[in-house]
Amino acid sequence: MASISATSLLLLLLPISASIYTTLAASVIEDLKNLKPPHDFNSTIMKTCHHNPSIRYCSSSPVDLHEIFKSTIVASHLCNESKNPNCVESFPKIDLRNRPKIAPLYLSFNFFWKYCPLSILTIDVSNNSLESNFPIDVLQCTQLQALDLSHNDLYGDVPIESFSPLANLTSLNLSYNHFSESKISDALFFKRFNSSSFLHSGLLPHKKKFRIKAVILLVGFPIFVILMVCCLGWLCFQRPDFLPRMLRRKYRFTPAMLKAATNGFSRRNLKGKSEAVDIYRGTLRDDTEVRIEIYRGENHPNLIEECKVLVRLRHKNLVNVLGWCNNRRLRAIVTEWMEGENLEMWLLESNNTPWNHRLKILTGVVEGMCYLQEEWPEVGYDLRTSSILLSNNLEPRISRFKIGDQSCRSRKMYKLGVLLLEMLINRRPQEDFETGEAGFLEYIRMHYPGNLQKVIDQKLELTQNTFDQAKQAIGLGLMCTDVSSNQQLSLGQVFDIMSRAYQSCRVLASHSHERIHAERGRGHKRMQSR
Structure with missing residues (x-):
């Protein structure tokens, strides 16, 4: 049972006479459920606000x-629970220390905190194991001088901006909670109170954790730097193809790159082998198909310089050299991969090697x-x-080079003449003749010019016009191989002759195609007229 005078209610929330309540139930929940406002409650409020408009509910x-x-x-209940000495005359503090069963209940009454009595100067809700975000409703008591929320399990962010209206707050204790450090950057708030207000609250870095972080930083960062340097060094010296293009050494390949490109130098990728060179087909990391010539022993001593x-070198009739590998374990030249076969294989194995195709190849070589x-x-x-590669559209590519080869002009013309004759005769000088090139050339001279049909490759299937061109080409080849006379032409003259012959051959082929098409059209019309 409790009697409430006008003075006490003024201090609480509302100055109404002691006759408003005759009794109060023992439970605040029951009272909230059962008690009703008296009939003159409205008029009492109006009178109170008239005399003291600063009361909170008067401004609502x-x-x-x-x-x-x-x-x-x-x-009324909270004043008694907090053991205030005279709840009739004063309500200076809310003391819910060590009251874990009822503290959450009172904190949930947001309508109370909305009209928080102006007499309350201290709120203590410590040691209650509260598990929630910061109870921001209590900050509506802006007249507070002391607030203690320590020894709970509060978490999340502290609403630092909501403390600004609490100008009289001089004592704050948020210690032993689990708040976030996200607001620690607000230096003014933390300077307002001493560090004891935030011990083990999560707001200030824990010294032990700070030491651990410092040790991790001081030890871990150098280790991280060392690992990064080692990793970068490995990439630079072993797999530079993983680096940005601007950081790579141009034209340089490493054994690790070539091993990865050939799937560990697998047999499946081995495309050719001789006493000095192994030839592999590989795929670089950027999907470029390459030809890798690996030199064994002391072969190719001037590899890098060459x-x-x-x-x-950049020309459509030369194989592009992409780079090299010069390592004590591996020495190789990397060039672009040509899908077609070499000229030797094309002449021997293909059933369709007409004159215009051979002329195109010769023109490209020259x-x-x-x-x-x-x-x-x-x-x-x-x-x-064997060293001239062919693309899918029969574009020839010279694939083998040697730096510092000062062969005279006549020697180069001689080699061109042999190549020209070999393409027309389709015989291998070194394999088909005991005396090699000399026997090959003598064999052709014996039948030139009157009996050329016996030596010319039968797969050419020459017409009269193309036979005449082939005859002239054989004569040109013999002139190029005749180093004992002054009849050798210059390379530019040979290119002009070959270009004109190729263009003439294309014109003849075009006219032949038009004629065949016209004859087929006339035959079709005759069939329709019948």
């Missing part, structure tokens, strides 16, 4: 009489030779049919 609009009445009930020149003669005279080349 519209006035919620039901909430205000419930607040007086909670205030490759530095070869990588600069064009590549002209480029080298004009731009790179120090670069020699191998004109054997």
